[in-house]
Amino acid sequence: MLWYKSWLETRSRFLISLLVAVALCSLVVYHGDQDAIPNTTLAYYYNVLQGGHVLLCMMWVMSVTLLTMGGLLREKAVGTAPFTLALPVSRTRLMAVRISVVLGEAMALVIVPWAAMFLIGSLTGKTHSIQQAFFHMALLAGGGMVFFGTALLTSSLVEGEYTAPVVTFGAVLGISVVLSSSSLHVYSPMEFIAGAEYLDRHTRLLTGPIPWMRVAVSILISALLVAISAKAVQARDF
Amino acid sequence: MTSEPVVETNGLGKSYGRISAVRDLNLTVGPGRITAFLGLNGAGKSTTIRMLLGMIRPTEGSGTVLGRRIDDPAGSLEFRRRVAYVSEDKRLYGYMTVEQIIRFTSSFYPDWRADVVRTLLKQYDLPPDRKIRSLSKGMRTKLALLLALARRPQLLILDEPSEGLDPVGIEDLLQSLVAQCAEGTAVFFSSHQIAEVERVADQVCILHQGRLVLDASLDDLRLSYRQIDMVFPSLPAELQSQLQLEGVESIRTSGHQMSVFASRNADAIMERARDLHAGSIEAAPVGLREIFLQKVKEN
Numbered sequence: 001m002l003w004y005k006s007w008l009e010t011r012s013r014f015l016i017s018l019l020v021a022v023a024l025c026s027l028v029v030y031h032g033d034q035d036a037i038p039n040t041t042l043a044y045y046y047n048v049l050q051g052g053h054v055l056l057c058m059m060w061v062m063s064v065t066l067l068t069m070g071g072l073l074r075e076k077a078v079g080t081a082p083f084t085l086a087l088p089v090s091r092t093r094l095m096a097v098r099i100s101v102v103l104g105e106a107m108a109l110v111i112v113p114w115a116a117m118f119l120i121g122s123l124t125g126k127t128h129s130i131q132q133a134f135f136h137m138a139l140l141a142g143g144g145m146v147f148f149g150t151a152l153l154t155s156s157l158v159e160g161e162y163t164a165p166v167v168t169f170g171a172v173l174g175i176s177v178v179l180s181s182s183s184l185h186v187y188s189p190m191e192f193i194a195g196a197e198y199l200d201r202h203t204r205l206l207t208g209p210i211p212w213m214r215v216a217v218s219i220l221i222s223a224l225l226v227a228i229s230a231k232a233v234q235a236r237d238f
Numbered sequence: 239m240t241s242e243p244v245v246e247t248n249g250l251g252k253s254y255g256r257i258s259a260v261r262d263l264n265l266t267v268g269p270g271r272i273t274a275f276l277g278l279n280g281a282g283k284s285t286t287i288r289m290l291l292g293m294i295r296p297t298e299g300s301g302t303v304l305g306r307r308i309d310d311p312a313g314s315l316e317f318r319r320r321v322a323y324v325s326e327d328k329r330l331y332g333y334m335t336v337e338q339i340i341r342f343t344s345s346f347y348p349d350w351r352a353d354v355v356r357t358l359l360k361q362y363d364l365p366p367d368r369k370i371r372s373l374s375k376g377m378r379t380k381l382a383l384l385l386a387l388a389r390r391p392q393l394l395i396l397d398e399p400s401e402g403l404d405p406v407g408i409e410d411l412l413q414s415l416v417a418q419c420a421e422g423t424a425v426f427f428s429s430h431q432i433a434e435v436e437r438v439a440d441q442v443c444i445l446h447q448g449r450l451v452l453d454a455s456l457d458d459l460r461l462s463y464r465q466i467d468m469v470f471p472s473l474p475a476e477l478q479s480q481l482q483l484e485g486v487e488s489i490r491t492s493g494h495q496m497s498v499f500a501s502r503n504a505d506a507i508m509e510r511a512r513d514l515h516a517g518s519i520e521a522a523p524v525g526l527r528e529i530f531l532q533k534v535k536e537n
Contacts, residue, residue: 001345008333079329083382085293086323087346088315237294 002094006101010067014105017063021056021113028052029117030124053136056113057193060140061147063109065168067102068151071095072233077161081238091233099152099226106148110141135206136195142215143193147172149225156229189218242305244269244393244424245290249299251448252285259285261448263299267393267426267441272419274439275428276530282448283428284326287397291323304392317393319347322386326397328379332371336364336381340388349390358384361410375402387414394418396427400434412438432527442526444533451533456526463524464504468496468516480514483507487532499524499532 028051072094075081084094114137121128150171155164172190179188191197192214198206245267252260260282267273277283288294290303292314304320306313330339336359344350359366362380370378379402386394394415400408408431415425415438429435435442442459444452462485470477473496478489481496485503489496496516500507508519 001342005331005334005342008331008338078332079325079327080331082288082291082293082323082325083330086291086318086321086325087343088318089346090311090315238288 002089002097003101006070006098009070010101010105013063013066013069014108017059017066018109018112021059021063021109022116024059025052025056025113026116026120028055029120029126052117053140054194056110057140057144057190060106060109060144060193061172061190062169064102064106064144064148065151065165065172067105068148068155068168069162069165070102071098071152071155072236072238073155073157073159074161074164076238077159077163085238092230095230095233102152103148106144107141110137110144129205132206135198135210138210138215139195139198139206140193143189143218145218145222146189146225149222149229153225153229153232156232192218241269243267243302245301245303245426247286247290247299247301250286250289250296250301251298252282252289252294253297258448260289260296260445263445263448263450265301265443265450265453267424269392269424270419270422271440272415272425272427272438273441273443274435275426275443275445276430276432276435277428277445278534279430281445283445284397285448286445287323287395287426287428290395291318291321320392322389322391322394324379324382324386324396324399326401328375328382328402330370330378330382330385332369335367335369336373337366339370339381339385340366343385344388347389351388351390354388355384358387362407376404376407379403380407383411383414387418391423394423394425394427396425398429399427400429400431408434432525432530436526444530446534451536452529459526459529460523462502462504463529464500464521465524465528466498466500466504466507466511466519466521468498468511468520469494469518470496470514470516477514481507481510483510487536499528 072081072084072091075084085091114133118128118130118133120126151165151168154168154171158164158167176188176190179185179191185191186197195206198208198211200207243266245265247263247265250260250263250265251258263282263286265286275283275286285294289296290301290308292308292311296309301308303314304317306317308314331342334342340355344352344355358364358380362377362384364373364377364381364384370381373381379399383399386396396415399415400411403411412434415427419425436456439456441455442452443450471494473491473494477496478491481489481498483503483506485500486498486507487501488499490499491497498507498511504521508521511519
């Protein structure tokens with residue numbers, strides 16, 4: 001039933017995020033070829049990749065931050081923590097269930113909008129490529145884990161009903177600004193999930209193999225942030 | 239039924255930096271009894287309860303609940319299956335309906351009593367399909383009590399349970415506590431409402447500034463505490479010291495009158511007053527309110 005609780009807690013935020021992401025991404029694909037240069041696919045890919053995927057990346061980071069908002073610290077702020085902590089459930093299990101539910105929702109926010117873009121492209125006879133879609137999804141789902149871990153850590157350290165997402169947005173903005181300088185941009189998780197490094201400027205396609213090593217590093221960093229969050233929650237008084 | 243205490247603490251304490259919320263607490267809650275935990279705001283009652291339930295880590299001492307150590311996560315998990323707790327502000331998940339939270343809570347307790355749920359839903363007039371966020375504080379309190387009572391707990395811990403209830407609700411609550419106790423559940427509740435405590439409690443603990451200043455059965459308190467009023471022809475300064483016998487908690491003087499507040503030994507105190515030529519001596523039983531005020535002022 002802890003799954004049920006986590007689902008009820010996050011379902012409105014999740015469903016609204018999913019609906020907005022699917023609608024906007026589908027619109028971008030549907031209208032993406034209006035500016036196409038005749039006999040080329042340049043404008044179409046430009047719109048799908050830059051317009052669709054980058055839009056999805058921004059919405060995804062925002063949605064995941066809002067979905068991660070919750071947990072025992074937020075429960076403490078709204079006064080429900082004593083009820084939850086009096087249940088015969090360990091803090092670790094409470095956290096594990098919440099992380100699993102939010103992670104599932106975060107993955108759905110990658111797959112469903114991309115599936116919608118792919119479907120719209122297929123149904124309307126527009127150029128589409130399953131390999132390109134998979135590449136983008138791998139970057140967003142793998143690289144995005146850093147944002148997920150950051151949001152989770154913030155929600156495990158910062159008290160207050162809405163303080164954690166505000167701090168997370170600030171942190172993400174700060175990281176993006178600091179790492180946007182020319183020498184550091186390769187470390188920018190935002191540029192990584194947007195695929196800026198792998199984008200061929202002429203074809204607007206992602207090129208080369210999927211950077212599994214960097215995806216793995218992102219997941220490892222996220223795992224570390226999750227472990228720190230779990231320690232912080234374990235050690236806290238409620 | 240075992241006679242082992244359901245709650246036992248040994249020098250338990252919690253400090254936040256230099257501030258001690260609870261100090262050197264040696265508390266025993268017996269099985270099958272109603273134990274009241276009295277204290278002013280900020281006395282440390284809620285901190286103590288939360289330490290017992292593993293929500294706050296003690297900085298000193300140790301404690302057990304139903305024989306399991308409170309600082310052992312596995313033990314805490316084990317006893318929480320047999321303990322029901324109603325927190326001070328009775329906040330529940332606002333996004334759930336009454337029915338959803340009943341279903342959610344029941345999934346953690348194999349001994350869940352559906353018959354109690356049905357009875358209390360009707361008695362408390364709780365609408366099953368209403369969102370909790372739209373319930374009044376009184377209704378939320380009733381729902382929290384329902385969730386606690388339906389668990390068939392061995393120990394029921396309530397933090398200010400009557401807060402937010404109307405007089406009928408308070409009456410229902412007190413009757414429920416007595417009924418639970420009759421079924422063998424130990425009840426441990428904190429309260430400001432001394433009249434309620436006097437009606438239902440078997441044992442009274444008073445916490446003041448983080449220290450336990452009284453732990454006695456209500457019957458013993460009623461038997462032993464006396465207010466002795468005396469009138470003397472004159473009140474020389476040494477009279478007070480001559481009346482400082484064992485059991486004298488405080489002495490007040492006004493004109494030729496002297497009032498002695500005694501926790502025990504009333505007969506010997508009156509005997510001494512007679513020896514000191516008191517003109518009139520009257521001893522009266524003392525209520526819990528006076529005892530509480532005395533303990534709080536004295537410390």
